Amino acid sequence: MSRAVEESNRRLLRARDAMDRRYAEPLDVPTLARIAHVSEAHFIRTFRATFGETPNRYLQRRRVERAMFLLRTGDRSVTDICMDVGFSSLGTFSRVFRDIVGEPPSAYRQRGPLPAVPSCFAMAWLRPSSLRPSSFGEAAAD
């Protein structure tokens, strides 16, 4: 029983890693379910049971984390950044960003540059949480 769960976890982790690596691509559930070797419905259900959120939300948070990074480290436009991180519509990007971060991309940009840390840790720790407001040595906006 537990061995089967571990193997399922490992395959789902592989799909989660693919989202972290290929966030800029138009990833969809069929692609991810294939990586995890499960059906689409089963993938969404077991991903949520394993990692506590839907694959779509996980991918959104990865994309928003990358957008947060780009907003604070360069001078590309919000529209360019939206496309760079895998969103295809500025409207969706703005809505999801605000929903997750608590403020619009342009306001977030005003917070200034970020220090350099290994990108795996930036990915894991700067990723905005749905449960806890994002913070990086600063008070969360509300």
Place this chain on the structure above:
Amino acid sequence: MLNAITITQIYVPDQDQALEFYVGKLGFEVTNDMQFGPMRWLTVALPGQPGRQVLLEKPGPPSMSEETAAQVRDLISKGAAGGHLFFRCDDAYKTHAELKARGVEITEEPVEQPYGIDFGLRDPFGNHLRIAQMKPMNQP
């Protein structure tokens, strides 16, 4: 006071499979492989750095109950067990290409960082590793 880190530990559910990966693919050498009661004390180190070992410990009884071991394995397979290993290499792109050719699971392609170039990978169980080519000023 303290003057070196000699051994750090990571959990591996299968020690033979761990050797295939850490020795066979990453190029570690076995520094200790002995039976310590019911425990197989298995350490590996990089060539030329025998004083800096990694203990490949299998979770299980009598160190912990089978139920707890199952929880540990569950966390490893979710990539949440910790024990990250960070390595340095001379040429990140070359190392990346070599490891990829050996079938290692790359989780992040090489990225140019302010401190160097690095990429991410996982061992067969879900443990996370990272390999960096550091800029000279960041070499300890």
